[in-house]
Amino acid sequence: MALPLRTATETWVFxxxxxxxxxxxxxxxxxxAKMRDYIRQHLGIDDEAASALxxxxxxxxxxxMKGLMQDHGVDPHQFLRFVHDIDLAPLDAAxxxxxALAGLPGRKVIFTNGSVEHAERVLARLGIAGHFDGIFDIVAAGYVPKPEIGPYHAMAAALKVDPRRAVMVEDMARNLKPAAELxxxxxxxxxxxxxxxxGQGDHIHHVVDDLAAFLHGLD
Incomplete structure (x- = not known):
């Protein structure tokens, strides 16, 4: 399947x-840990209760975040800024x-339950930001997360992705089911x-331990 996967793909969704x-x-x-801290500070509860909540x-x-918005009226912008204020030192350049990304034909885009700002920081740290043509984040999704189907339709429309000519790469098995359905x-x-x-199932077409090696192997 490697050769058709490479030649038939217009957009790579990561x-x-x-x-x-x-x-x-x-x-x-x-x-x-930042989420627990936010909950503890915002709701005035201890660490154990914050973790359980x-x-x-x-x-x-x-x-x-969606639960905090719906159940506790949390401001999502404030929440995202707080929880993504993390140390990226553990990330090495890639x-x-x-x-491997440079060698792929077609467009490359990001589809994340995080924020654009977080994605930009991570991509810059990895040294791969220049390979991506767009980022569709949780804000663009109206704070509706994967794997709900709505964000997939919205992402495809916003980034002009034809699902039938697209590959989606994810670490969460359940988030790939709506992608396969499309x-x-x-x-x-x-x-x-x-x-x-x-959420593993037959909606997963490839299982990859080393993403770079897999993408290189498509040659």
């Missing part, structure tokens, strides 16, 4: 966190991934997390 860099960098650990909101609403070819990059592995 998730950001734990997809374009390895989950072993543990950036999301920092983000989760964060988990419940994620399970009930798909993202902690020249091999950059070379006609995208899907690539799952397992990060070793339980929540990333939830």
């Amino acid at each position: 998730d950001l966190d734990n997809t374009l860099y390895p989950a072993s960098c543990r950036l999301f650990d920092q983000i989760e 964060k988990t419940r909101l994620f399970q009930r609403h798909g993202t902690t 020249p091999d991934l950059g070379a 006609g995208m070819t899907t690539v799952w990059v397992p990060g070793g997390t339980d929540w990333g592995a939830e």
Whole structure:
């Protein structure tokens, strides 16, 4: 399938966190800690209660932020600025991934449940920002997260993506199901997390441990 995948693809749609860099960098650990801090400070509860609430909101609403918005009236802009104020030092430059992206025909875009500002910081740190033609973030999605289907339609319209000629790359298996339903070819990059592995099924067309090697191999 490698040759048709390469030649038939017009747009490559990439998730950001734990997809374009390895989950072993543990950036999301920092983000989760910031979420707990925000909940604790905003609601005036202790660490244990904040951690439990964060988990419940994620399970009930798909993202902690959506739950905080709906259940507690949190300002999403303030929340995003707070939780994405993290140390990117664990991220190394990714020249091999950059070379693989440069060699791909077609457009490359980012589709993330994070913010544009966070995506820009991460891409700059990795040294691959110049390879992407657009970023569709949680703000553009009206704060509706993947894997709800609405953001996929909105992303495709905003970035002019034909799903039938697109490949989507993600670390969360469940986020690839709507992509497959729209006609995208899907690539799952397992990060070793339980929540990333939830929702596996035949909607996953490729499972990739090393994204750069996979993209290079399409030659």
